Amino acid sequence: MPELPEVETSLRGISPHIKNQKVTRVIIRQPKLRWPIPSNLPQLLEHQELKSLSRRAKYLLLHFEAGTLLIHLGMSGSLRIVANNTPAAKHDHVDISFANQKTIRLTDPRRFGAVLWLGKEPFKHPLLNKLGPEPLSDDLTGEYLYVKSRDKKVNIKQFLMNQCIVTGIGNIYCTEALFYAGIRPTRAAGNISLKRYQMLVTHIKIILKTAIEQGGTSLRDFVGSDGKPGYFKQELSTYGRSGLPCQQCQQPLIEIKQANRTTVYCKHCQT
Numbered sequence: 001m002p003e004l005p006e007v008e009t010s011l012r013g014i015s016p017h018i019k020n021q022k023v024t025r026v027i028i029r030q031p032k033l034r035w036p037i038p039s040n041l042p043q044l045l046e047h048q049e050l051k052s053l054s055r056r057a058k059y060l061l062l063h064f065e066a067g068t069l070l071i072h073l074g075m076s077g078s079l080r081i082v083a084n085n086t087p088a089a090k091h092d093h094v095d096i097s098f099a100n101q102k103t104i105r106l107t108d109p110r111r112f113g114a115v116l117w118l119g120k121e122p123f124k125h126p127l128l129n130k131l132g133p134e135p136l137s138d139d140l141t142g143e144y145l146y147v148k149s150r151d152k153k154v155n156i157k158q159f160l161m162n163q164c165i166v167t168g169i170g171n172i173y174c175t176e177a178l179f180y181a182g183i184r185p186t187r188a189a190g191n192i193s194l195k196r197y198q199m200l201v202t203h204i205k206i207i208l209k210t211a212i213e214q215g216g217t218s219l220r221d222f223v224g225s226d227g228k229p230g231y232f233k234q235e236l237s238t239y240g241r242s243g244l245p246c247q248q249c250q251q252p253l254i255e256i257k258q259a260n261r262t263t264v265y266c267k268h269c270q271t
């Protein structure tokens, strides 16, 4: 599943190709994504100049004069730049073509992604108006998480994955950050000290920044036309390594389920 670093990498990959370009054509081949794509999207976008692009949580925001278009990659979505009129394959659901003969193409086999028109006040939309701070912004600090977590009995993993507390920390990076901070994922969020939250935030930022930097090396996958979505593989210490030796103590990592999501941790190193 695309997580924040993949979305940020997509943003950086597509931006230089389409920023300040005018939309010439919008093709919707399959409108049934997680929510229906608005049928008037071609009329809304055609002849509009793309003023800027940004990211909030895992949402890509394309800002036009008439309003903002939100793109979410869901479980399996990817965006690529292709030449205008490049033949579409089976799961290529949406094309937005620009005057410079470049098209952004949304491919999404499982169709959990979204393409929504948010109008002129995008941050008032229900998908965006309750989101917590960005993990890489100065607003995410150990103090912030410490204060937010007092009296919370929910486990730290679910607490961190709550998008109203902090955005964009998905299962993989949450599992990794808890390992590096030495915090057991089942521990109640309200029982963790300020010092440990400070450590945790340091690791969250390092892990996400590293992932984004590594994503930079696979930018070609987002802008090429080789048909590959090209999410980069990171070296992970816990996620996907259940039963394998902990890299710190060599004891086998264990796997549990929390809110139906897989968690892997070391019961010796994480307390």
Ligand SMILES: [Zn+2]
Pocket: 246, 247, 248, 249, 250, 251, 266, 267, 268, 269, 270
């Ligand atoms: Zn260990």
